[in-house]
Amino acid sequence: MRPALVVPVALFAVVAVALAVGLGLKPREIPSALIGQPVPAFALDPVENFGPGLSNEDLRGQVTIVNVFASWCVPCRAEHQLWVDVAKTGLPIFGLNYKDTPANASAWLAQLGNPYQRTGADRQGRVGIDFGVYGVPETFVIDHNGIIQLKFIGPVDRVALETQILPKVRALQALVQPAPAR
Amino acid sequence: MVAELGHFALIVAFVIAAVQATVPLVGAHRGDDNWIAVARPAALTQFLMAAVAFFALMWCFVHSDFSVYAVYNSSHSLKPLVYKIAGVWGNHEGSLLLWILILSGFGAAVAAFGNNLPPALKARVLSVQGMIGVGFLAFILFTSNPFARVFPAPEEGMGLNPLLQDFGLAIHPPFLYLGYVGFSMAFSFAVAALIEGRVDPAWARWVRPWTLAAWCFLTVGITLGSWWAYYELGWGGFWFWDPVENASFMPWLAGTALLHSAIVVERRDTLKAWTILLAILTFSLSLLGTFIVRSGVLTSVHAFATDPARGLFILAFLVAVIGGSLALFAVRAPALKPGGLFAPVSREGALVLNNLLLATACATVLLGTLYPLFLDALTGDKVSVGPPFFQATFVPIMLPLLGAMVVGPMLPWKRADLGPALERLRFTFIAAGFAGLVVYALVSGTSLTAAGGIALATWIILGGMTPLAQRVFRRGAGGADRLRALPRSAVGMSLAHAGIGVVVLGLTALLTWQTEKDQVLRVGQSMDVAGYTLTLRSVGPHPGANYIASRAVFDVAKGGAVIKTALPEKRAYVDSTQVTTEAAIEPTLFGDLYVVLGDADGTGGYAIRAYFKPFVHLLWLGAALMVLGGVVSLSDRRHRVGAPAKSRTPGAAVAAPPARAAT
Numbered sequence: 001m002r003p004a005l006v007v008p009v010a011l012f013a014v015v016a017v018a019l020a021v022g023l024g025l026k027p028r029e030i031p032s033a034l035i036g037q038p039v040p041a042f043a044l045d046p047v048e049n050f051g052p053g054l055s056n057e058d059l060r061g062q063v064t065i066v067n068v069f070a071s072w073c074v075p076c077r078a079e080h081q082l083w084v085d086v087a088k089t090g091l092p093i094f095g096l097n098y099k100d101t102p103a104n105a106s107a108w109l110a111q112l113g114n115p116y117q118r119t120g121a122d123r124q125g126r127v128g129i130d131f132g133v134y135g136v137p138e139t140f141v142i143d144h145n146g147i148i149q150l151k152f153i154g155p156v157d158r159v160a161l162e163t164q165i166l167p168k169v170r171a172l173q174a175l176v177q178p179a180p181a182r
Numbered sequence: 183m184v185a186e187l188g189h190f191a192l193i194v195a196f197v198i199a200a201v202q203a204t205v206p207l208v209g210a211h212r213g214d215d216n217w218i219a220v221a222r223p224a225a226l227t228q229f230l231m232a233a234v235a236f237f238a239l240m241w242c243f244v245h246s247d248f249s250v251y252a253v254y255n256s257s258h259s260l261k262p263l264v265y266k267i268a269g270v271w272g273n274h275e276g277s278l279l280l281w282i283l284i285l286s287g288f289g290a291a292v293a294a295f296g297n298n299l300p301p302a303l304k305a306r307v308l309s310v311q312g313m314i315g316v317g318f319l320a321f322i323l324f325t326s327n328p329f330a331r332v333f334p335a336p337e338e339g340m341g342l343n344p345l346l347q348d349f350g351l352a353i354h355p356p357f358l359y360l361g362y363v364g365f366s367m368a369f370s371f372a373v374a375a376l377i378e379g380r381v382d383p384a385w386a387r388w389v390r391p392w393t394l395a396a397w398c399f400l401t402v403g404i405t406l407g408s409w410w411a412y413y414e415l416g417w418g419g420f421w422f423w424d425p426v427e428n429a430s431f432m433p434w435l436a437g438t439a440l441l442h443s444a445i446v447v448e449r450r451d452t453l454k455a456w457t458i459l460l461a462i463l464t465f466s467l468s469l470l471g472t473f474i475v476r477s478g479v480l481t482s483v484h485a486f487a488t489d490p491a492r493g494l495f496i497l498a499f500l501v502a503v504i505g506g507s508l509a510l511f512a513v514r515a516p517a518l519k520p521g522g523l524f525a526p527v528s529r530e531g532a533l534v535l536n537n538l539l540l541a542t543a544c545a546t547v548l549l550g551t552l553y554p555l556f557l558d559a560l561t562g563d564k565v566s567v568g569p570p571f572f573q574a575t576f577v578p579i580m581l582p583l584l585g586a587m588v589v590g591p592m593l594p595w596k597r598a599d600l601g602p603a604l605e606r607l608r609f610t611f612i613a614a615g616f617a618g619l620v621v622y623a624l625v626s627g628t629s630l631t632a633a634g635g636i637a638l639a640t641w642i643i644l645g646g647m648t649p650l651a652q653r654v655f656r657r658g659a660g661g662a663d664r665l666r667a668l669p670r671s672a673v674g675m676s677l678a679h680a681g682i683g684v685v686v687l688g689l690t691a692l693l694t695w696q697t698e699k700d701q702v703l704r705v706g707q708s709m710d711v712a713g714y715t716l717t718l719r720s721v722g723p724h725p726g727a728n729y730i731a732s733r734a735v736f737d738v739a740k741g742g743a744v745i746k747t748a749l750p751e752k753r754a755y756v757d758s759t760q761v762t763t764e765a766a767i768e769p770t771l772f773g774d775l776y777v778v779l780g781d782a783d784g785t786g787g788y789a790i791r792a793y794f795k796p797f798v799h800l801l802w803l804g805a806a807l808m809v810l811g812g813v814v815s816l817s818d819r820r821h822r823v824g825a826p827a828k829s830r831t832p833g834a835a836v837a838a839p840p841a842r843a844a845t
Contacts, residue, residue: 005515008459009508012466016501018552019473021559023493072781074754074761101784 034148039066039140040130044120047097047105054094054120059146063172065165066140067116068096068128071108073136082111082156089116091169094118097137099125135182141165143172187249189329190240192279195231195286196222196319201252202289202312206305207377216303218754222293228315229283229290236283239328240270249335252276252328258341260728260756263764268352274492275328277355278700281472282318284356288392289315292367292512299388306374307367313661314366317499325492341800344723344729344755344762358403358430362468364396365437369465369507372458376510381458387449389461393444393815398812399438404430405805418776418793420801423572428551429471432544436464439540442533450530450595456537459511466504467544468669473500474551477515495582525597532590539583546575584686587679588645610648614641627695635690642683646676688800691773695796702787712794714775715739716748721779721788729753731764734779734788738768750779 011130043055059066067083069076087093095116097105102121109119122128131140132151143148150168203226209217234296239252243266248254256273257266265272271280289311296304322328371389375381407427412420421427440460473496491632550567588610592603604611618637622628650672654665669821701709708717717737724733731751738746748766755762768775773796780789 002516005455005512008463009505009512012504012508015470015552016497016505018559019497019500022555023497102380104784 042127047119047121048102050119054118059142064142065093068098068138070098070100070136071104076137079155083115084113097121098128141168144176184238184241185329188235191231191234198228199312199315207309210302210305218305221305225289225293225308229286232283232286243270251330254339257339265347275326278322307370310370310373322411349751354406361400365465367392367459372461376514383448386444390444398809423569429474433467436545439537442536455515461687462507498523529593529595529599543579610644632694639683639687643680646679650676670818671815674811678811679778680810681804684804688797691797697794699792703790704787711792729755748777750777
C-alpha cells in the first residue's frame with residue numbers, strides 16, 4: 001500500500017470527526033453578548049392608551065419578561081395569544097413596541113388583547129438596537145437586578161415557553177425570594 | 183390503506199435491496215452464474231417497489247389525506263394541484279423517497295439496458311448500488327417514515343413553506359437528485375472496478391454516459407435553484423455561497439473533473455487511479471450535501487428539515503460509504519496498472535491541469551463550507567464564511583482554468599507543442615482582445631477588470647467554436663459534408679465550453695453595469711432607473727388560490743412612451759405566517775428590469791426598489807448551452823447506452839474476470 005493513497009481516507013476521517021462533533025453543536029443558538037449584562041438605560045413613552053411607559057428602572061426589583069413586538073410582524077401575532085395567557089398568571093410582562101406607528105400598535109393591542117403591564121414605544125428602534133434586537137419577535141428574561149438572563153429569538157411557542165422561558169423565570173424568582181424559614 | 187400499501191412496498195424494497203447488495207457480489211466472487219443472475223430481477227423489482235411507494239405517497243398528497251403526518255405537515259387542501267404533487271418532495275420524508283426512487287431507477291436502468299456489460303462487472307455494480315439502497319431505505323424506514331399516521335387526523339394541513347410554492351422550485355429537487363444520484367452510478371462502477379482490480383478503456387466508456395447524464399441533470403438543478411433565488415428572494419441575487427448551494431456545487435465541480443478525466447481513461451488508458459478516486463469523491467460530495475442539508479450541522483437560509491437524530495444516522499452511513507470506499511481505494515488502487523505515458527504539454531496534460539484546478543476549486547469551496555463547523559467544534563467561536571472568502575479564493579483558481587480551457591482541446595494526445603496550438607488560436611486571441619478594448623472604449627462605466635472579463639468570455643466562446651470551425655472550413659469543397667460528419671461529442675464539447683463563456687459574459691455584465699434604486703413612492707409618483715421611468719399607478723389587493731396579495735401597478739416608460747406594465751406583489755399565504763415577495767421582472771433585450779414592492783410607510787407611500795440587471799439572461803442561456811452540449815455529446819454513437827462500438831467489439835476490449843472463463 002502506498003502511503004499517498006491513504007491520504008483521502010485520512011482526510012475524510014478528520015471531516016467525519018468534525019461532523020460528529022458538529023451534530024452536538026447548535027449553530028442557530030447565537031450567544032447574546034448582553035446575557036449577564038444590565039439592561040441598557042432607556043425611558044420610553046407608552047403605546048397610546050396602553051400605558052404606563054417603560055424605562056430601565058421598571059426592570060428592577062422583580063423578575064420580568066420583556067417582549068419585543070410590532071404590529072407589522074406576523075410571527076408576533078402567532079405568539080401573542082400565549083402572552084395574553086401568561087399575563088393572566090400575574091407574571092409581569094412588558095412590551096417593547098419596535099419600529100411601529102402609534103396608530104397601528106394601538107389598534108393591534110386593542111384587537112388582540114394587551115398582555116403588557118407596561119409598554120414602551122420605540123419608534124426609531126434605538127432601544128431595540130441597544131438590546132441587540134435583530135429580528136422581531138424577541139423575548140428577554142430580566143432578573144430583579146435588571147440583568148438580562150435569557151434571550152429568545154423568534155416566536156415563542158408553548159414548548160419554548162414551558163421548557164425555556166418559564167423555568168428560567170421560576171429559577172430566578174426562587175433566587176430572589178429567600179427560602180421560607182423552616 | 184394506500185399509505186400502508188406504500189409503507190409495505192418500502193419494506194419489500196429494503197429486503198430486496200439487501201439481497202441485491204449481497205448475493206450478486208458473492209456470485210461474482212465465486213463465479214456462480216445463478217447468483218450473478220439475481221442482480222437483474224432484484225434491481226428491477228426494487229425499482230418497482232420504490233415506484234409503488236412513491237406513487238402511494240403522491241396519492242395521499244393529491245387526496246389531501248392529512249392522517250398521514252408528512253401530508254399534514256407540508257400540504258394544505260387549498261393548494262393548487264401542481265404544488266400538492268410537488269409537496270411530495272417538499273418535505274424531508276418525501277424527498278428521501280424521491281431519492282430512493284431515482285437511485286433504484288438508475289439501478290434498474292443498468293439492469294435493463296446494460297446487456298453489453300461483462301456479467302460479473304454488472305453484478306458487482308448492481309451490488310454496490312444495492313448497498314447504497316439498503317442505507318437509504320434503512321434511513322427512511324427507521325428514522326423518517328413518510329407514511330407515519332397521526333391520530334386523530336387533523337382537518338387541515340399545515341401548508342408548504344410559501345417560498346417553496348413556485349414552479350421553478352417545484353421541479354428543482356428532482357433534477358438535483360437526478361444529478362446527485364446519477365453520480366452513484368460512477369461510484370458503483372468505481373467500487374466494482376476496485377473490487378475487480380481492473381480499469382480499462384471499456385470501463386470508462388460505460389461510466390462516461392452515466393456521469394455525463396448526471397452532470398446535465400445537476401447543471402439543470404443548480405440553474406433552476408439559482409433562477410428561483412433570482413426571481414423569488416426579492417433582490418435579484420442568484421448565488422449566495424450558502425452551504426446548501428455549495429453542497430450542490432461541489433459535486434458539480436468534482437463531476438466536471440470526472441467527465442474530463444474519464445476521457446483520458448477512455449482514449450489513453452491512463453489516469454485510472456485518479457479517475458476512480460474522483461468518481462468516489464463526486465458521489466461522496468453528493469452524500470455530504472445531503473448530510474449538510476438534512477442534519478442541521480450548518481445553518482443555511484434553505485435548510486428546512488433538521489434533526490440531529492437523523493444526522494447521526496446519515497453520518498454513520500457516510501462513514502460506511504465514503505470511509506469504506508476510500509479505504510478500499512487505498513488498498514486496491516496499486517493493483518490498477520498505469521497505462522500510456524504522456525508529456526506534460528499534451529491533451530492529457532491539459533486535462534490533468536483541468537482536473538487539478540477543478541479539484542482545488544472544489545476543495546476551497548469545501549473548506550469554506552466546513553470552516554465554521556471546524557472552528558465551532560475546536561474553539562466554540564461562531565463565524566460565517568461569506569461571499570468575500572469564496573470570491574477571493576474561488577475566482578483566482580477559476581481564471582487560469584477558463585483561460586486554458588480553450589487551449590487544451592487544440593493539443594494533440596501524448597505530446598504536443600504549444601506553438602502550433604496557439605498559432606491556430608491567434609485570430610481568437612485577437613478577437614477577444616479587440617472585444618475587450620471596444621467595450622472599454624465605447625461603454626461608459628467599464629473598468630479594466632470588466633474589459634478583461636469581456637475579453638475572457640469572448641476568448642472562451644470563440645475558442646470553444648474554433649476546433650469545429652477549423653474542421654469544417656478547410657480549403658476545398660465538401661464543407662457541408664464535413665459539418666455533418668463532425669463527431670457529436672466534439673460538437674457537444676464546443677457547445678458546453680461556449681456555454682461557460684456565455685456565463686462569464688453574463689456575470690461580467692451584471693457585476694459591472696447593474697443599477698439599483700430605492701425610493702418611497704406615492705400613487706402617481708414616479709422614479710427613474712437605467713433610462714426607464716416607473717410610475718406607480720395603484721396598489722390594491724389581489725386574491726390568489728391560497729394567498730392574498732397586495733399588488734402594485736406600475737407603468738414602465740422609456741423615452742416618454744409607456745411600453746409595459748409591471749406588477750410586483752407581496753403575498754400573505756392563508757396557511758402560513760410568512761410573506762413572500764414576488765418581484766416584477768420585465769425582460770428586455772439588454773437585461774431585466776426588476777421591481778420589488780416594499781412595505782407601506784403608513785402615510786400613503788410605498789418603499790420601492792428597482793434594479794436594472796443587464797444581460798442576466800446570459801446566465802441561464804449559458805447554463806442551457808452547457809446542458810445542450812452534454813445532451814449532444816450523450817447522443818454520440820460511442821456513448822449511446824447499449825450501442826455497440828463501431829471499430830472494436832466490447833468483448834475483445836474487456837478481459838474476462840479471473841474467476842470466469844471467457845465465453
